[in-house]
Amino acid sequence: MIFETPLIHGTLIKRYKRFLSDIRLDDGSIVVAHCTNSGSMKTCIEEGAEVYLSPATDPKRKTRYTWEMIKINGQWVGINTSHPNLIAFEAVKSGALKQLAGYTHVQREVKTGDSRIDIMAQNEHETCFIEVKNVTMKDGQFARFPDAVTTRGKKHLEELMRLKQEGIRAVMIYIIQRSDVDIFAPAHDIDLAYAQTLMQAHKAGVEIIPLQVKVSPSEIVIDKELPVDLDI
Template sequence: MKFDTPLIHGYLIKRYKRFLSDIKLDDGSIVVAHCTNSGSMKTCIEEGAEVYLSPAKDPKRKTRYTWEMIKLNNKWVGINTSHPNLIAFEAVKNGEIDKLAGYSHVQREVRVGNSRIDIMAQNDRETCFIEVKNVTMKDGEYARFPDAVTTRGKKHLDELIQLKKEGIRAVMLYVIQRSDVSVFAPAGDIDPDYANTLREAWKEGVEIIPVRVKVTPNDIVIDKELPFDLSL
């Protein structure tokens, strides 16, 4: 995924009210940027750290900028939660994830029952439903999800379990927007219900694919698939 307009460099002053952040730009001016991440953003906040913003395309939007990434330990961490679905869609469509390659038709936001699944991929042999989650929390070498209780996330796992029981390929795809981790694990200490449901999904045959991406001010690209540990 490439950024279609040049990003704007600055420094984080603070994040507040979940969806707002004060940013000091290189020219010394202070602007308010929208933060798309509604979670706790554990391990993603460091006041004074370098950040990049994108300018809002809608001239009527109250916040003129969107906070895209922050530099932590000399590496960029993507915090825009609207990107992983597009990253995943492009990657599946272009065959960039080995376990999800070979599909001739890839579609976003497909209704299944009373819900929408992020991606449906099809070829002449099978249909695959893929749910996508954004991961930014770091715990040592682990990338962990979620960083706050997510009843919606548990609901999505339940839907994948049901699809698998109906004989349809079901995949939980975690897009990890930081390169300083090497293993994925659920955050059972934060949301035990989600962690337990993920273990149940794995036992029922739902596939778990954690993918690390490389975040830069120019683009966000697939780096590699990571192993996972469901024991935490």
């Protein structure tokens, strides 16, 4: 995923009301930027840290900027939760992921049951439903999800299990927007119900694919798949 419009550099003053952040730009002016991440962002918030913003394209939008990334321990961490879906979609559509190659029709936001799943991929042999989640939380060497209780995320896992029981391929992709972690694991201490449901989904045959991406002010690209540890 390439940033088509040059990003704007600044430093974080504070995040507040979950969806707002005050940013000091390099010219000294202070702007309000939209924060798409509704989670706690507990390991990717550091006041005074470097950030990059993207300018809003909608002139009617109240906030003129969107907060894209923050530099933590010398590395960029992507915090825009709207990007992982697009990153996964582009990768599946282009056949860039060997685990999900060979699909001739790829569509976003498809309703199934009581849920809307992020991606549906099809060929003449099978249909595959793919849910995508954004991961930013670091716990030592682990990338963990979620960083706040998510009943919606649990519902998506349950829908994937239902689809799998019907003989449909079901995949859970985690896009890890930081490079300083080595293993993906659920956050048992934050949302035990989600962690337990993820373990159930795995046993039921739902595939888990954690993809670590490299984040930079010019682009976000898939780097590699991380190993999974559901027990820790």
